[in-house]
Amino acid sequence: MILYFSGTGNSRFIAEGLNKICDDELINLKDLMKNGGTGELHSDKPFVFVLPIHAFRIPGKISEFIETIKFTGSSDAYFIVDCGGSPGNALKYIKNTCKKVNLQLKGFDAINMPASYIVMYNPPDVNSEAVHDSLVYQKSQIERIGRDINEGKEFFNRPSDFKGKIQSSILNPIFVKMMIxxxxxxxxxxxxxxxxxxxxxxxxxxxxxxxxxxxxxxxxxxxxxxxxxxxxxxxGNKTVGRNRYYLLKHYGDVN
Ligand SMILES: Cc1cc2nc3c(=O)[nH]c(=O)nc-3n(C[C@H](O)[C@H](O)[C@H](O)COP(=O)(O)O)c2cc1C
Ligand code: SF4
Ligand code: SF4
Missing domain, CATH: 3.30.70.20 (Alpha-Beta Plaits)
Incomplete structure (x- = not known):
C-alpha cells in the first residue's frame, strides 16, 4: 500500500510513479485525515509512505496522524520523502513513528523536487523547462526506488551529517513555533x-x-x-508576485 500526503503535488507525483512500478494500492492520506481518520489499514505488501519534508522532518501533523492508525498484514515500511534540498535528519524521527505503530522500517530515501514553499522564497514556474527537466531526472530515481521496494531490498540513503542533525532537532521546533x-x-x-x-x-x-x-x-x-x-x-506581502508552484501533471504525462 502506497500512502502519500502532498501539499503542492510533488509527493503525489512520486507516489504515482512508485505505484506504477509497484502496482499497488494508492491512498491519499489527506482524504483519510479530512474524514476524521481510519482505525485500521491492511496490506499484504509493505506500507510505502511518500511525504514532503517540512523543516527537516516529515510534518508533525502527518506523523501524529500516522500514529493513530493500526497497520495490519505486512509489518514492513518504506519512507520516501521529498524536499527542496535537505531532509536534515528526518530519518531519526521516522524511526520513532515506526516504533510507535509497530512497523519495521526497511528503507528510507529522499528525492529532491522543485522547492515549493512560497512563504519563504519564490518557487520556480511549474510550467518551466527547468521544472520539466527536474521531473524527468527524478523519474529515474523513482524507478530505482520502486524496483528496490519490489525486490524487498533494505536501503537507507541520504544519511544525515552534523548540520542535518541540528536542523531537525533545533531548527524544526523553532520553525513550527515561529513560522506556522x-x-x-x-x-x-x-x-x-x-x-x-x-x-x-x-x-x-x-x-x-x-x-x-x-x-x-x-x-x-x-x-x-x-x-x-x-x-x-x-x-501577508510575502507571496505577492511569487510563482504558485502547484504540480498538476501526472507521472505518466512527463517524458
Ligand atoms: C512548511 C514547509 C517547510 C519546508 N521545509 C523544507 C526543508 O526543511 N527542507 C527542504 O529541503 N525543503 C523544505 N520544504 C520544501 C518541500 O519539502 C518540497 O517543496 C516538497 O517537495 C513539497 O512536497 P509536496 O508538493 O508534496 O507538498 C518545505 C516546504 C514547506 C511547505
Ligand atoms: S490552511 Fe494550512 S493546512 Fe490547510 S491547506 Fe492551507 S496551508 Fe495547508
Ligand atoms: S478562488 Fe481561490 S480563494 Fe476563492 S474559493 Fe476558490 S480556491 Fe478559495
Missing part, C-alpha cells in the same frame, strides 16, 4: 468562491463564510494558497 501561523492568510477580490481551498485543506482549517477564512490548525502545506485556481490567496 495563519493570521497572514488573506483573500483578494480575484476569489471566484469556487471552494477549492476548503476542499484541499487536509486539516479542515479553511472555512467558507461568504469568502474563505482560516482557523489556527495549520501545517503550512500551501495546498490552499498554491492550489487556488485564481491566485487569490496571499500570505
Amino acid at each position: 501561523k495563519t493570521k497572514d492568510f488573506a483573500v483578494s477580490d480575484k476569489c471566484v468562491k469556487c471552494g477549492s481551498c476548503v476542499l484541499r485543506c487536509p486539516l479542515n482549517n479553511v472555512f467558507f463564510n461568504g469568502k474563505p477564512e482560516w482557523g489556527d490548525n495549520c501545517m503550512h502545506c500551501m495546498a490552499c494558497l498554491s492550489g487556488c485556481p485564481s491566485n487569490a490567496i496571499e500570505y
Whole structure:
C-alpha cells in the first residue's frame, strides 16, 4: 500500500510513479485525515509512505496522524520523502513513528523536487523547462526506488551529517513555533468562491463564510494558497508576485 500526503503535488507525483512500478494500492492520506481518520489499514505488501519534508522532518501533523492508525498484514515500511534540498535528519524521527505503530522500517530515501514553499522564497514556474527537466531526472530515481521496494531490498540513503542533525532537532521546533501561523492568510477580490481551498485543506482549517477564512490548525502545506485556481490567496506581502508552484501533471504525462 502506497500512502502519500502532498501539499503542492510533488509527493503525489512520486507516489504515482512508485505505484506504477509497484502496482499497488494508492491512498491519499489527506482524504483519510479530512474524514476524521481510519482505525485500521491492511496490506499484504509493505506500507510505502511518500511525504514532503517540512523543516527537516516529515510534518508533525502527518506523523501524529500516522500514529493513530493500526497497520495490519505486512509489518514492513518504506519512507520516501521529498524536499527542496535537505531532509536534515528526518530519518531519526521516522524511526520513532515506526516504533510507535509497530512497523519495521526497511528503507528510507529522499528525492529532491522543485522547492515549493512560497512563504519563504519564490518557487520556480511549474510550467518551466527547468521544472520539466527536474521531473524527468527524478523519474529515474523513482524507478530505482520502486524496483528496490519490489525486490524487498533494505536501503537507507541520504544519511544525515552534523548540520542535518541540528536542523531537525533545533531548527524544526523553532520553525513550527515561529513560522506556522495563519493570521497572514488573506483573500483578494480575484476569489471566484469556487471552494477549492476548503476542499484541499487536509486539516479542515479553511472555512467558507461568504469568502474563505482560516482557523489556527495549520501545517503550512500551501495546498490552499498554491492550489487556488485564481491566485487569490496571499500570505501577508510575502507571496505577492511569487510563482504558485502547484504540480498538476501526472507521472505518466512527463517524458
Ligand atoms: C512548511 C514547509 C517547510 C519546508 N521545509 C523544507 C526543508 O526543511 N527542507 C527542504 O529541503 N525543503 C523544505 N520544504 C520544501 C518541500 O519539502 C518540497 O517543496 C516538497 O517537495 C513539497 O512536497 P509536496 O508538493 O508534496 O507538498 C518545505 C516546504 C514547506 C511547505
Ligand atoms: S480556491 Fe481561490 S478562488 Fe476558490 S474559493 Fe478559495 S480563494 Fe476563492
Ligand atoms: S490552511 Fe492551507 S496551508 Fe494550512 S493546512 Fe490547510 S491547506 Fe495547508
